[in-house]
Amino acid sequence: MMRMRNVLSCVIIGSLLIGCGQTISDEEDISETIESTTEAQDTEGNEVAEESVGEYPTEWGQAYLDYINNTEVGSDDSNREETLNSWDYTLIYLDDDDIPELMIDTNMEAGGELIATYYDGEVVDYVLSRIGTKYIPETGLLYTDTGHMDYYPVYISKLENGQFTQIAEGVYYLSDEERERLANVDESWEDSVNYTYEWEGQEVTKEEFNSNIASYIDIDLLERPDDYYQLGEIRAMLQTGKWSSYGHRYELVKENVSWQQAFDEAQAKGGYLATITCNEELEVVQELIEKENMTDNSFYVAFRKGEWDGDKFLSARWVLPSGDNVNTYSSYDYEYRNDPDYDSSFKETEWDVYDGKAGLLMYGSSGLYLYYAPDDLAESVPKYKDHVGYVIEYDE
Template sequence: MFCNRCGTPLEGTENFCKKCGAPVGEYLKAARKAEPTPPPEPPKAQEPERPVEPPKAQEPERPVEPPKAQEPERPVEPPKVQEPERPVEPPKAQEPERPVEPPKVQEPERPVEPPKAPGFDQTWPEDPSSGPSQPPKKKGKKWVIPLVAVLVVAIGVGGFLFWRNMAANQAYQEAVASGSETLAKGDYAGAAALFEQAGEARELESADRLALAQAYLGMGDREKAAQLLREMTLAQEDEQYDLYQRLYALAELSTQVEQVNADNFPVITLTLTCDQPFPLGVDDLTVREGEMDCQVQSVTSEGNQVSITYLTYDAEASEELRQPVLTLSVEGITQQRQADYYTPYFAPAQLRLVSTDVSQYPVVRAYFKVVDQDTGSTVEGLGNNSFRITECVEGGEYLAREVKAVMPLEGNGGLNIDLVADKSDSISPVDMGKIQTVMTQFVQELDFALGDRAEVLAFDSIVQQMCYYTDDVALLVNGINNMSTDGLTAFYDAVYDGVTNATLQGGARCVIAFTDGMDNRSRHTPEELILYANEQQTPVYIVGVGGSVEESTLRRIADSTGGRYWFIDDLYDLEEIFRQIYEEQMDYYIVEYVSDESVDSYATRDLMVNVSGQGYRGDAVMTVTPTRSIRDDGGVEGGHRYELFKESLTWEEASRKCQQMGGHLATITSQAEMDEIIAMAEAQDVKYIWLGGYTSYDDQGNVFGHWVTGEEFTFQAWSENEPSRQDQDGTEEWYIMLWNIQALNGWYWNDQRNDPVSVVPIMADGMGYVCEFE
């Protein structure tokens, strides 16, 4: 007998099932009386059909669980079959051909065995003594067995697959770890085998694929590495993208150097091909020639062409065989490319430093002239790699300096030109007309848009500034036209002042001077002039006119300062000479290099300069002391303004100080300007103020004034009977002063000698000068 609810075997004497508590009906009692023997034990008879071993569910010694007795609606649930967390035992999982025997479990055509029917399929009549009973739901029970079977199979298969994936992952990780260690030791073949083994377990990850490519490259198998990398796709934001590109470039780079360019020797360019972007830089490459390591300067790529530029060592002779070895390195993987070339034939070149500019220190801008040593013609076409500079600052050690840029002056910078003209009495009015015509035409042809600037100085017994440095053509022409013949010849003093003013402008500069006679008034000697011009790095070009010039002295000055000398018969020939000088200056090379920012920019330094290229080679050793210019420390700022200085100086001293500060002695072209300067003077109790003007005689002997800026001399405020052009003792009065004379009851102009305090000492207490800054 069995319980009609849970199928538990019954002894026949119970009123209630010991396991589930279900009542035993009267018909069961009658049946027990009629049955002389107990039914066979159902668990053992039906054991092969059940998916999970039922013995534990039918153990008679187990006490009835009280909680389960309170769940009348639940069918018999084999606990161990329905626990999802328990996978099929590993031994059975390793025998895939016998996981669970589903045929016997899922056979729907087999009739229900009689012992099983009371517990699962039969409906028993109600027991009138025990009240109505809830029979099991027939329709809800039929899908339990197939479902349980499917779940068992799914769990088994899933467990098996899970176990197999775990095993594959473990094998992958072990192979990858071993491969990485082997790769780090430089055993590329062993590393490749291990990464390939990992790939057999499952697909390689990106980082491991790159490691395998690295191993292939280390083995020298570029084709396998390229194929492996070709199959990858990485986004630029991927952290592995840079390594991917570098390895790919190494795999795709041509095995041979396609071309060697030695035109700019000792700068050499090697060209290779690469069908992929080439991200390798200077730090990834080395070049060696023989026993010498060469300096790699740049790596550039355009299309599929990769150009590697390096600096080699000088050759002892032309057409010398060189065999460079290029080594490329990526993550410890090195590859080499070999080439050969012959050094070119070298013609000797002459190299000369013209001037320097330290206004952008520590960047030094040096102006070099490079010419054919035999013909004197300019060497053209030199570039960034043509110059090498080694510098020793104030007795330190020689250090190679970085050359930032090399460019011709023409098209890349302006020229500061000081035009010095002779206007002494020996110049006839006709010749003065020729001079003015030629000079006017020359300044009109300057390239002011590119940065050219000019100054006009004229000399007779003194040096006069007809027009201070400017790019205003109108002012220059007006200054030229204000020249008139007078006095003696102070040629050396005029050139000396021209060197000073040109040097203050910085950059490329020169002095162009002409004279028709011997110097008979200067304070400076030719030797002083030569020394000073060389110190200031300013070349002097001189043109001699007429038979009374000291040609040997003038030629020596020009040649010693880096300029040239011409002798002409006709002043109209000045036009061609001016043009030649300008073109020669435009052939200068601007070389920018980086010096030592920890030392003073004006410190003396020794330079060793080597130049090569375009079939030329030359070198020079020179000592340089950079000069101060008004552009240093940012130049003059603040716009147009006046600044008054209460100090007793000569006119020449005051003028020099204003120019050194980047300005000039003030000019007055209106009453408003005069009133502004007077107010400044009265505020500081200054009575005598130097202005930036001169007086001269015209061809008819009349006295007239002009400003140092070349401005029109239309507004005038002379004292009565001034300008006199001579002091009471007969000394020439060339300079304009603004003074306050009580007897005249106001401020007026007067022409004065250069040093009035020497004869009127009381003036020293009220002396001053006003600088004007444009």
């Protein structure tokens, strides 16, 4: 989880409520409703104390908000909000002061990344031409090595006193001669390719190239941000110091329902099918499921995979109570826990997850995962009958 000094107050306070609900099972059954809230409470017995976060928005937080809202998004400014929604956002501590830097990943190689720092009352940004830049926390050092098509430029930059400076550069690439040689090699050539290395415009050996890098930066200490947020989440954090659903209450309902029934019933109960849009919110739901020993159950949430609605294609999204959609592009952790190609902890299913359209929370070997599931799991896969439910979210 990303460390944020006095930026976020992350408190999980759980209260439990067992109740009875309607069941659609053929046999008489009791549907369970379990409740939890993220709202901080100052009552005796709480084990987690809320950290003071000060007044929000902070001066730097407001400056970052203005920067996001006014940053250039390309030639077609009419789609500004859509473009901003397609980017990922996070806060990192690149230099050693108490104000974090804002990092933006455009999710497109051609779009690159942006890093902004707040210094002496102003936001100063730095444009990175590719995505995938790493950094060493609190040193100001950035390392970019994200080329493609057999051409890999390396840039080392540093943030110091509010200014970004490129301090070294090199490149390694496949020469035309080497490309021609490899074209005549019958066997696989990945291990025998000979790249040409240049440092500061001068050809060097591979060993000299790596030695030059090491003289500026220890690549073993490099990190990528470990938590990204969607546009709505980063705006909430900059404005309030908390994620957008902080203080919301959750219920687990165990009932043999379809995704649409869960969506409708959640609203009938005065809430809505949960929209889990950041890792902090996921942790609240995961803690509740674990606390109630319900890890062998599966719970629908308001996520839908990309699908056709008549002649209109709807991309992967969270479906709001109004029926409106919020597209999800973000790479926050659990969004990538829905595919066995991404994570070996993925739990094997009795259906093809690539065909499923409904968002379903299930436990794999390492925690809570978002799966693509059939719209009526209990009906489609009898094994899951009486082990299905849904998560209700309340704004209160």
